[in-house]
Amino acid sequence: MSASPQTVQKSGAAGSAVFAGSDSRKYNYFEPKARKASHYEDMTVDVQPDPERYLLQDWIISFPDGTPTYSKTWTKALSSNWHQFRAVDQEWERTHYQRQSTICGMVQGVIENARKSGAPKRFDSAWVKVLQDHLGAYKHAEFGLGTSLMQAQRYGYTQMINNATLTNSSYKLRFAQDLTLYLSEIGLDLQGFDHNAGKKHWLENPIWQGTRKSIEAIMGATDYLEQYLATNLVFEPLVGELFRSGFIMQMAASQGDFATPSVVAAAEADYERNLANTVELIHMLTHDKEHGAHNVKLFNGWIAHHGALAKEAAANLQPIWSQPRVKVSSFAEAQERAHNRIQTICSQVGLQAS
Amino acid sequence: MSETLTLNKIVGQKGISTAEAANRVSDLGWTPSYVQEAMTFPTDYKISKVPRDPMKQVLRSYFPMQEEKDNRVYGALDAALRGDMFRNVEPRWVEWMKLFLAIIPFPEISAARSMAMVGRLAPGEELRTGFTMQMVDEFRHSTIQMNLKKWYMENYIDPAGFDITEAAFGKCYATTIGRQFAEGFLTGDAITAANIYLTVVAETAFTNTLFVAMPSEAARNGDYALPTVFLSVQSDESRHIGNGHSMLMAMIHDPSNHQLLERDLKYAFWQNHAIVDAAIGTFIEYGTTNRDKNKESYAELWHRWIYEDYYRTYMLPLEKYGIKIHHDDVAEAWDRIVKKNYVHKTAQFFSVGWSFNFWRIEAQTEKDFEWFEHKYPGWYAEFGDFWKWYAKLSVPGEKNIAFNADVGYVYPHRCWSCMVPCLIREDFCCDEVDGKVYTYCSEGCRWTHKVAFAAEYEGRATPAMGRFSGRREWEECYHGWDHADAMVDLGFVRSDGKTLVPQPHLRFEQKDMWTLDHVRGNTLGSPLRAFRALKPGAERDAAVAEYRKGYTINPCN
Numbered sequence: 001m002s003a004s005p006q007t008v009q010k011s012g013a014a015g016s017a018v019f020a021g022s023d024s025r026k027y028n029y030f031e032p033k034a035r036k037a038s039h040y041e042d043m044t045v046d047v048q049p050d051p052e053r054y055l056l057q058d059w060i061i062s063f064p065d066g067t068p069t070y071s072k073t074w075t076k077a078l079s080s081n082w083h084q085f086r087a088v089d090q091e092w093e094r095t096h097y098q099r100q101s102t103i104c105g106m107v108q109g110v111i112e113n114a115r116k117s118g119a120p121k122r123f124d125s126a127w128v129k130v131l132q133d134h135l136g137a138y139k140h141a142e143f144g145l146g147t148s149l150m151q152a153q154r155y156g157y158t159q160m161i162n163n164a165t166l167t168n169s170s171y172k173l174r175f176a177q178d179l180t181l182y183l184s185e186i187g188l189d190l191q192g193f194d195h196n197a198g199k200k201h202w203l204e205n206p207i208w209q210g211t212r213k214s215i216e217a218i219m220g221a222t223d224y225l226e227q228y229l230a231t232n233l234v235f236e237p238l239v240g241e242l243f244r245s246g247f248i249m250q251m252a253a254s255q256g257d258f259a260t261p262s263v264v265a266a267a268e269a270d271y272e273r274n275l276a277n278t279v280e281l282i283h284m285l286t287h288d289k290e291h292g293a294h295n296v297k298l299f300n301g302w303i304a305h306h307g308a309l310a311k312e313a314a315a316n317l318q319p320i321w322s323q324p325r326v327k328v329s330s331f332a333e334a335q336e337r338a339h340n341r342i343q344t345i346c347s348q349v350g351l352q353a354s
Numbered sequence: 355m356s357e358t359l360t361l362n363k364i365v366g367q368k369g370i371s372t373a374e375a376a377n378r379v380s381d382l383g384w385t386p387s388y389v390q391e392a393m394t395f396p397t398d399y400k401i402s403k404v405p406r407d408p409m410k411q412v413l414r415s416y417f418p419m420q421e422e423k424d425n426r427v428y429g430a431l432d433a434a435l436r437g438d439m440f441r442n443v444e445p446r447w448v449e450w451m452k453l454f455l456a457i458i459p460f461p462e463i464s465a466a467r468s469m470a471m472v473g474r475l476a477p478g479e480e481l482r483t484g485f486t487m488q489m490v491d492e493f494r495h496s497t498i499q500m501n502l503k504k505w506y507m508e509n510y511i512d513p514a515g516f517d518i519t520e521a522a523f524g525k526c527y528a529t530t531i532g533r534q535f536a537e538g539f540l541t542g543d544a545i546t547a548a549n550i551y552l553t554v555v556a557e558t559a560f561t562n563t564l565f566v567a568m569p570s571e572a573a574r575n576g577d578y579a580l581p582t583v584f585l586s587v588q589s590d591e592s593r594h595i596g597n598g599h600s601m602l603m604a605m606i607h608d609p610s611n612h613q614l615l616e617r618d619l620k621y622a623f624w625q626n627h628a629i630v631d632a633a634i635g636t637f638i639e640y641g642t643t644n645r646d647k648n649k650e651s652y653a654e655l656w657h658r659w660i661y662e663d664y665y666r667t668y669m670l671p672l673e674k675y676g677i678k679i680h681h682d683d684v685a686e687a688w689d690r691i692v693k694k695n696y697v698h699k700t701a702q703f704f705s706v707g708w709s710f711n712f713w714r715i716e717a718q719t720e721k722d723f724e725w726f727e728h729k730y731p732g733w734y735a736e737f738g739d740f741w742k743w744y745a746k747l748s749v750p751g752e753k754n755i756a757f758n759a760d761v762g763y764v765y766p767h768r769c770w771s772c773m774v775p776c777l778i779r780e781d782f783c784c785d786e787v788d789g790k791v792y793t794y795c796s797e798g799c800r801w802t803h804k805v806a807f808a809a810e811y812e813g814r815a816t817p818a819m820g821r822f823s824g825r826r827e828w829e830e831c832y833h834g835w836d837h838a839d840a841m842v843d844l845g846f847v848r849s850d851g852k853t854l855v856p857q858p859h860l861r862f863e864q865k866d867m868w869t870l871d872h873v874r875g876n877t878l879g880s881p882l883r884a885f886r887a888l889k890p891g892a893e894r895d896a897a898v899a900e901y902r903k904g905y906t907i908n909p910c911n
């Protein structure tokens with residue numbers, strides 16, 4: 001029997017020969033969430049390996065104290081199966097760029113059209129100062145969340161958790177830049193607009209110090225899951241949405257401003273997705289058969305800690321509601337909505353909004 | 355008219371310049387005063403200067419630019435299918451993509467993760483946008499490559515091996531080599547990992563061979579998909595290289611960093627050489643069917659990308675800052691490629707081990723021999739017989755080449771550092787670390803484990819430096835196992851439960867395929883265990899001397 005000459009295969013296309021495995025055309029090493037694996041799952045699951053699944057030789061580099069490349073000890077939360085989590089928004093690179101790019105185009109369109117029609121000049125002057133000082137200060141909060149999530153995406157135990165954290169960070173950092181550039185550009189049309197005022201208020205104005213403290217507490221947390229939970233389950237409903245929806249979106253039109261709400265609306269939509277992802281993950285952990293009770297206790301502690309900071313932050317913001325000339329909604333109403341919101345979210349995942 | 359006409363110009367609307375936009379955005383950061391950020395990923399380096407952002411780009415131009423790149427990639431994949439690419443693709447090439455694409459999405463996402471580490475270490479926030487873009491880029495690279503792999507799986511004649519890809523990544527001896535590459539990006543000293551090893555060396559020096567040389571070879575084999583994806587990936591690299599360089603510049607002026615920089619440049623260069631050249635060299639030289647004598651060999655490519663572009667234009671200028679550049683390592687790597695047949699020996703090893711793989715490797719033939727001899731004079735004398743044996747033993751029922759004493763190949767030791775086996779026999783060495791004996795492919799790898807990855811470097815404490823860990827010798831995992839049982843455990847068996855995923859040929863008829871029965875009866879063993887069992891002193895020295903002498907492949911007729 002001679003091995004050569006080698007058989008000439010006429011085509012390398014699927015179906016041109018039938019043999020064992022010739023029809024095995026699906027990634028077959030994980031259990032899809034639904035009957036059929038989604039494209040997102042195919043792009044994501046098991047790319048970050050795990051010695052408890054397929055990682056035969058274990059992690060091969062460690063930190064000096066022996067902690068491996070990825071470790072379950074990076075959160076106090078426990079799971080009987082970290083790999084179960086799937087991001088609700090199903091993002092992989094293509095959908096992420098499509099969405100981000102669409103938002104960038106939309107925001108730039110808003111700015112261009114607003115300026116072309118001379119809109120900023122028609123903003124009420126008290127409102128211009130509100131945008132300059134307070135929206136200008138708030139952009140730093142968004143940036144802080146973005147950098148904090150950028151840190152967090154290194155630590156999660158699975159690719160699904162880390163990628164959801166990564167896209168969340170990407171959304172936050174984009175929005176912080178959206179606000180910065182929006183203010184910069186409408187500022188060109190507004191005499192005396194002070195671009196540095198926002199940061200000054202962020203660093204010094206007592207109105208913003210509670211918010212800054214709240215953000216710094218999230219940035220300084222060393223548990224990645226605490227950072228993720230505090231961002232989406234606590235800060236966002238109690239302070240982020242309160243300011244974005246409960247103040248900017250409510251007030252702007254009455255001050256002759258139709259542009260700012262369009263820019264800020266993108267962040268509200270971002271948050272809906274990031275919230276859905278977070279709720280899914282936290283729900284999985286609070287309903288874990290083995291560790292549910294442990295996690296509930298842990299998370300309630302985080303909510304109490306960050307909730308107290310966020311509530312103080314929100315209370316400090318109250319004076320802003322009286323700064324616009326035309327007053328269409330009250331702080332109390334906005335705060336009421338925020339409290340209802342966090343109640344609803346927490347009850348969905350079996351936690352207590354303190 | 356020289357200026358571009360934009361809508362803003364037509365309506366007389368002045369926007370802010372890109373540089374101004376980048377400045378405003380970099381002012382988003384502040385130094386926390388209520389709660390300090392924990393230094394969760396420590397470094398032994400001092401970063402006293404604020405790194406400068408050379409790119410001055412903001413996210414609102416970044417996202418649309420990337421979406422546009424994506425549109426071109428996905429458009430080209432559709433076009434490749436309409437053009438029936440797989441009818442003419444070379445299976446020899448696509449088979450190696452089962453290995454390559456099993457590895458590469460993890461290094462990519464590891465690079466994304468490592469942005470967390472440099473992001474927090476860099477003083478000031480000027481580079482934050484650069485790190486953000488790189489983080490999202492690497493997320494792009496990882497998932498776009500998973501997509502490409504899925505696309506091969508759906509359209510290529512033999513999907514087995516693609517279908518188990520991430521499971522195979524966790525289990526295979528060859529993918530572990532790639533994991534050493536990736537874990538190095540994100541574990542241990544944050545600057546060593548995320549700046550020097552990842553950006554200053556892997557991205558700046560070696561992505562050209564990965565993402566430029568590979569695509570050219572793919573195209574020569576009828577694969578137009580890989581170039582589309584990887585050239586698009588590579589187009590992001592200049593930004594990453596820029597990030598890395600400005601971090602480096604923020605540290606290089608401080609002489610207290612120089613000792614560590616020298617250590618890390620040496621470690622990173624040597625590991626990248628040992629790992630990337632082994633893998634990519636094999637794909638390019640042995641995964642191709644194109645034997646055009648006018649094209650550059652891997653050695654020639656290496657000389658252009660690594661020696662000229664990297665060593666001469668990037669590394670040498672660092673000397674003016676007082677950094678000692680390890681010229682001898684660069685020269686030694688070059689010698690390993692052109693004189694010591696590093697790539698050829700790696701390809702030979704992968705082929706000896708075909709029955710532990712999850713892709714097919716076919717024999718090299720006369721046409722290949724001629725090209726190799728032309729590009730690497732002396733090749734035929736050393737490797738000709740081996741490939742004849744390989745072809746002869748590719749028929750099921752023949753005695754497996756890995757266990758066949760007639761061939762004369764001696765299974766190698768594994769290098770504890772780069773995890774490629776110790777293939778250049780004369781360079782084999784061993785040493786003791788923390789009271790245990792380890793084997794290495796080269797002096798550079800011995801130094802890496804013993805000297806670089808330690809708590810102290812040249813008398814200086816290095817408390818942040820990482821350590822090698824895990825079951826780094828793959829063979830040890832299956833010590834004493836029957837070959838067939840190991841294949842079942844690895845999961846490298848096709849859906850009929852008996853035919854192997856790997857095959858030593860590209861014959862696609864069931865009758866030509868090896869099954870578990872063909873490999874049962876041989877026992878696997880750990881060379882390191884055997885080596886450690888030797889008595890220190892004369893017995894061990896004799897074994898080292900014997901190993902260094904090498905072996906001769908018997909004539910095959």
Ligand SMILES: [Fe+2]
Nearest residue numbers: 462465492495
């Ligand atoms: Fe990359």
Ligand SMILES: [Fe+2]
Nearest residue numbers: 465557591594
């Ligand atoms: Fe990169």
Ligand SMILES: [Zn+2]
Nearest residue numbers: 769772795799
């Ligand atoms: Zn080595």
